[in-house]
Amino acid sequence: xxxxxxWIIGLVxxxxxxITAILGYLFSSRIMYMKNKDAxxxxxxxxxxxxxxxxxxxxxxxEEMWVDSPNGYPIKAIYFQxxxxxxxxxxxxxxxxxxxxxxxxxxxxERLGFNSVVYDHRRHGDSGGKTTSYGHYxxxxxxxxxxxxxEKLGEGGIIGVQGESMGAATTLLYAGTLEDEADFYISxxxxxxxxxxxxxxxxxxxxxxxSLAIKLADIFLRMRDGYSVKSISPKEAVTRIxxxxxxxxxxxxxxxxxxxxxxxxxxxxxxxxxxxFEEGPHAQSYNMNSDAYExxxxxxxxEFVFVEKTKK
Numbered sequence: 333x334x335x336x337x338x339w340i341i342g343l344v345x346x347x348x349x350x351i352t353a354i355l356g357y358l359f360s361s362r363i364m365y366m367k368n369k370d371a372x373x374x375x376x377x378x379x380x381x382x383x384x385x386x387x388x389x390x391x392x393x394x395e396e397m398w399v400d401s402p403n404g405y406p407i408k409a410i411y412f413q414x415x416x417x418x419x420x421x422x423x424x425x426x427x428x429x430x431x432x433x434x435x436x437x438x439x440x441x442e443r444l445g446f447n448s449v450v451y452d453h454r455r456h457g458d459s460g461g462k463t464t465s466y467g468h469y470x471x472x473x474x475x476x477x478x479x480x481x482x483e484k485l486g487e488g489g490i491i492g493v494q495g496e497s498m499g500a501a502t503t504l505l506y507a508g509t510l511e512d513e514a515d516f517y518i519s520x521x522x523x524x525x526x527x528x529x530x531x532x533x534x535x536x537x538x539x540x541x542x543s544l545a546i547k548l549a550d551i552f553l554r555m556r557d558g559y560s561v562k563s564i565s566p567k568e569a570v571t572r573i574x575x576x577x578x579x580x581x582x583x584x585x586x587x588x589x590x591x592x593x594x595x596x597x598x599x600x601x602x603x604x605x606x607x608x609f610e611e612g613p614h615a616q617s618y619n620m621n622s623d624a625y626e627x628x629x630x631x632x633x634x635e636f637v638f639v640e641k642t643k644k
């Protein structure tokens with residue numbers, strides 16, 4: 333009887349362990365290998381929305397750049413030089429997108445007096461990399477792009493970084509945990525904490541009502557990809573950013589909640605500006621408020637960036 337009880341306990345424990353391992357593996361795989369949008373779909377979408385001008389793209393002065401990631405793969409970038417200036421903005425796209433989604437911002441910043449660098453995040457577009465890490469490894473890639481750009485430009489000029497969604501989280505993580513080397517940053521609909529974001533999405537998209545899945549995913553991410561979800565915390569990074577930050581979000585965004593941006597704005601010391609647009613789902617603030625968005629960025633630059641450069 334005793335042996336039978338031990339056998340049953342062992343069977344139950346083994347079965348529970350196997351189920352736990354399977355769930356942890358599946359949850360971590362979904363995070364690491366989120367399905368990217370098809371490149372042809374992104375291009376067609378941007379063309380139909382008149383956010384990508386093929387004629388302009390073919391004729392604008394530009395240069396392809398390949399940047400070596402410290403993580404061991406090539407990063408594909410394009411340096412757009414429509415203007416005779418060293419003022420340059422680095423543009424970071426969101427998860428599942430690619431550099432084509434950043435082209436609308438290239439044109440915006442061209443009107444504001446900036447050249448631009450767009451690039452594909454790891455495991456997106458033409459860049460290498462096997463997994464998506466939501467800013468953990470991506471921040472090192474941004475650092476490499478920044479270094480390459482500065483070597484190309486030499487002394488002088490104003491350099492900024494603008495990110496959208498995961499690209500915004502990457503921007504803040506870069507500035508707050510690696511180096512606050514740009515002259516300004518623009519964070520458009522970033523999440524403030526990856527574990528909190530995962531829990532929000534789990535509650536919104538699944539019937540699960542426990543954080544156990546996230547804890548399992550965290551264990552497996554540590555083993556499989558070398559980082560913890562808790563280490564991806566833009567709200568901690570912003571407390572160490574000294575340069576000006578423009579925080580943008582749209583109130584109807586229910587994918588990444590605007591409260592996350594409001595929290596980061598409150599935590600960021602020094603020069604900062606916050607704008608919550610009344611219209612636009614996730615990552616659509618510019619698409620649905622283009623004129624107001626451009627005025628906002630222009631005002632931010634005049635108030636916090638150009639003035640400081642003049643003083644120097």
